Amino acid sequence: MKSLFPALVVATLLAAPVASFAQSNQPLTRAEVRAQLVQLEKAGYNPVGDQxxxxxxxxxxxxxxxxQNAVAQADTSGYGAASNGSSQAGVRAAIPAAATGPSSVYFGH
Incomplete structure (x- = not known):
């Protein structure tokens, strides 16, 4: 009996993640599919139209x-969205006089 209890606890701990993972992949209901189809039709899709x-x-x-969903779920915190841009600072490098003369590779271009 003493060895049965730890085995039961271990089996329960190993089976718990499998059961929770299996429940997360539920199929869509008919109502959800119809709602998605209505949303697509409002966006301009015609299922019986141009095949x-x-x-x-x-x-x-x-x-x-x-x-539309992205706009509906936009950040409304007041801080603004994250920026993926970059910035550069400094001055343009000066071109040496020797590089602009007739012996330059870029002469005449």
């Missing part, structure tokens, strides 16, 4: 939906 441009049409509509 010759199928992948391009739905991808364009999905991009518009993603943009």
């Amino acid at each position: 010759t441009e199928y992948p391009n049409n739905i991808q364009a509509a999905q991009r518009r939906v993603d943009e």
